[in-house]
Amino acid sequence: MLMVSSGILFSLFLIFVLVYQATTQPSFIYHYCSNNTGKYTSKSTYKASLDYVLANFSSNTGIDGxxxxxxxxxxxxKAYAIGFCRGDLEPDVCLSCLNDSRIALTQLCPNQKEAIGWYDNCSLRFSNRSMFGVQESAPNYFMWNKKDVSDVDGYRVVLTNLLSGMISDAASGVSLKFATRTSVAPDFSKIYVLAQCTPNLSEQDCRxxxxxxxxxxxxxGLAGARAYTPSCNFRFETYPFFDVAAVVQSPHLPPVLPPPLIKGTKRNTTTRTAIVIVVPTLVVIILVVGIIYLFLRVRKRKDHLETMDEMGNVESLQFDFDVIRAATGDFSDANKLGKGGFGPVYKGKLSNGQDIAVKRLSKNSRQGDSEFMNEVVSVAKLQHRNLVRxxxxxxxxxERLLVYEFVPNRSLxxxxxxxxxxxxxxxxxxxKIIKGIARGLLYLHEDSRLRIIHRNLKAANILLDIEMNPKILDFGMARMCVLDQTEGNTNRVVGTYGYMAPEYAMLxxxxxxxxxxxxxxxxxxxxSGHKITSFREGENKEYLLSYAWKNWREGTAVNLIDLTLRSGPLSEMIRCIHIGLLCVEANVADRLDMASVVLLLNSNSIALPLPTQPASFVQYGVPLATSMKLDTDCKPVSQYEVSITELDPR
Incomplete structure (x- = not known):
């Protein structure tokens, strides 16, 4: 009986593990795949070294601190790897997190020799260079909890007092550079704070x-925030995000041993006792497997219903050709707004009085019908006041027509x-225009259904509505990514030189x-009121970024400001120049993300880091006035050069 039950138990356990692994795919809070140290192939020596060091994180049972x-x-x-868990975690939880990290990070960064990924509970990084005992602050990632705080000043005072000793507490640790604190906020809620460094840092490096x-x-003004770097992390919230009880008792006290057996107690050696243990366990596993099976059935049905919903959305978005033809005067030249590489754009008016812009796509598109419709549904779901709808x-x-809202004013x-x-x-x-563009771009990067990288952001692709609110358009060069994918590679570079980051234009x-x-x-x-590609200083042709950097470095940033704006708030304009320079850093990791940009544009009290010299195309010998082209022979885009996203296979 015991042998049969054990066999069934083992089989069901294997089924459970396989089903669990197939239905769970943890996602990092943030990950970064570096291309600075090169790439490796699947049969390379480095790949073998990396597999070996990462395997230790799944097999080691004695992770220290x-x-x-x-x-x-x-x-x-040679491969190097570092695994780092939150200080309040039990070893088994830590190991489980690192094992998930090992699998996820090698899938997300399959060829990069250096990468890092962060979960709530742990982080994992690997490289082909030594990282041990080295304090590194890049790449980094910041997140803000923008929940309203009832007493902003009081909250800040309490938080500042909390933090005053936190850094010293964490830095002075020996085997564990980890510190937590809690306090009562002015509204009688609690504040929870955590600071931590990798234990192999010196006290000064941690500090x-x-x-x-x-x-x-x-x-x-923030209810919470978190910051992650390779060597340290920091977080505060108004809710407990770490095991308060475990921290209070010290997370590294000797384990509590079970009480000894009372003399005369029989050990579990009889078949009856084995059955008492095995049968309930077997029942529980059967129930778990049954629940997972039902979950898969429900999810499959949900996916089917979502597919049906998508089909319904397609039908609701489809216009009648005669309606569009009537609205545009049979696509008359009088209603033509412009013509680009993807086809002409016409102004139209529906029978209900609504103005529209209609793009008539060229007939040599290589896109299939189902792909076209799926993409239309995806783009139509992008709803934001700073995007053309x-x-x-x-x-x-x-015949393929795209119908957009009509934006009355011209492009920026x-x-x-x-x-x-x-x-x-x-x-x-x-x-207002700057902040509106930032909000729209943040939506594309972080808040839309898919993470969307525009790839052709420029003033010509920003329309202005009747109230001069900006609307981003032209997704013809955009790339849609899974939600936790923040970068990629392409052998088909599209966009306009000067606006393109060097790593994209060159690589x-x-x-x-x-x-x-x-x-x-x-x-x-x-x-400045000047184009990036045709800026002049007197008789000399100058690159706008180099001119901005030269004046910033010499303390004459005011020279960059449009002469028509000299009567405005100079401090705000110079702050925008400062933020702009932080966005065009040569090192990708040093650039701000859009969440930080939006925060900085809406708060003049936040201190800004100093920028470094921006990337320059001139040093690469790139002709600034050149535009990258798609497969079609693109002409200068009109004010309504809007295109449906072209998805490339990955």
């Missing part, structure tokens, strides 16, 4: 690491680069940070 490091191999194919990220976290489509044979470049019109665009309007490496670079260029254009 939530931290472990390994290295294996010979240079230049420096925590000081650096602490200086970048605003304490005013797709209203619907028509598809039949070779028609205003800021026109000497007469720019004089009517005061700083208040320009600042085809695009990311949300390449969009940030483009946004930084636009900020400097909006403040």
């Amino acid at each position: 939530g931290f472990d490091s390994y290295s294996y191999g010979q240079d230049p194919d 420096d690491c925590l000081d650096l990220i602490y200086a970048q976290i605003p304490l005013s 797709l209203l619907g489509f028509f598809l039949e044979g070779n 470049d028609q205003y800021i680069f026109d000497p007469k019109k720019s004089a009517n665009l005061d700083w208040e309007s320009r600042y 085809g490496q695009f990311s949300i940070k390449s969009d940030v670079f483009s946004f930084g260029v636009m900020m400097l254009e909006i403040v």
Whole structure:
């Protein structure tokens, strides 16, 4: 009986493990795949070294203080890895987190020799260079909890007092550089704070690491925040996010041993006792497997219902061809707004009086019908006040029409680069435009259904509505990614030189940070009133970024400001120049993300780090006035050069 039950138990356990692994795919809070140290192939010596060191995180049962490091191999194919857990975790929880990290990180960064990923409970990093005992602050990641705080000043005072000793407490640790504190906020809620460094850092290095990220976290107006770097992390919240009881008792007290058996107690050696243990366990596992099976059935049905819903959405978005033809006067030249590489755009008016813009796509598109419709549904779900809205489509044979909302004013470049019109665009309007573009880009990067990297952000692709609110358009070059994918590679670079980040223009490496670079260029254009590709200083042709950096370094940033804006708030304009320079950093990891940009634009009290020299195309010999082209022979885009996203296979 015992042998049969054990066999069934083992089989069901295997089924449970396989089903569990197939239905769970943990996602990092943030991960970074570095291309700075090169890539490896699946049969390389470095791959073998990396597999060896990462395997230790799944097999080791004695992880010390939530931290472990390994290295294996010979240079230049030697692999190094560091696993780091939150200080209050039990060893088994820590190991489980690191094992998940090992699997996820090698899947997300399959060829990079260096990468890092962060979960709530742990982080894992590997590289082909030694990282042991070295304090590193990049790459880093910041998150804000923007929940309202009832007493902003009182909350800040309590939080500041809490933090005053936290860094010293964590840095002075020996086997564990980990500290937590709790306190009562002015509204009688609790504040929970945690600071931690990797134990292999010196006390001074730990202090420096925590000081650096602490200086970048605003304490005013936020209910919580967290910061992650390779060497340290920091977090505060109004709810317990660590095991308070475990920390109070000290997470590394000797384990409590079970009481000894009372003399004369019989040990579990009889078949009856074995049955008492095995049968209930077997029943529980059967129930668990049954629940998982039901879960899979429910999820499959849910996916089916979502598919049906998608089909319904497609039908609701489809326009009648005769309706569009009537609205545009049979696509008359009088209603043509412009023509780009993807086809002409016409203004139209529906029978209910609504104005629309209709793009008639060229008939040589290589996109399939189902792919086209699925993409229309995805783009139509992007609902944000700072994005041009797709209203619907028509598809039949070779005829493909996209229907957008009509935005009455022209594109941003028609205003800021026109000497007469720019004089009517005061700083208040320009600042509103900058913040609106930032909010729209943040939505694409973080809040939309899919993470969308635009890849062709520039002033010509920003429309202005009747109230001069900006709307981002032209997703014809965008890339849609899974939610936790922040970068990728392409062998088909598209966009416009000057706006493109160097790593994208030169190497085809695009990311949300390449969009940030483009946004930084636009900020400097909006403040200066000059194009990135045709800026002049007197008789000399100058690159706008190099001119901005030269004046920033010499303390004459005011020289960059459009002469028509000199009567506005100079401190706010110079702060925008500062933020713009932080967006065009040469090092991708040093650039801000859009969440930070939006926060900084809405709070003048947050201190800004000093920028470094921005990336320069001139040093690469790249012709600034050149535009990258798609497969079609693109012409200069019109004010309504809006295109459906072209998804490339991965």
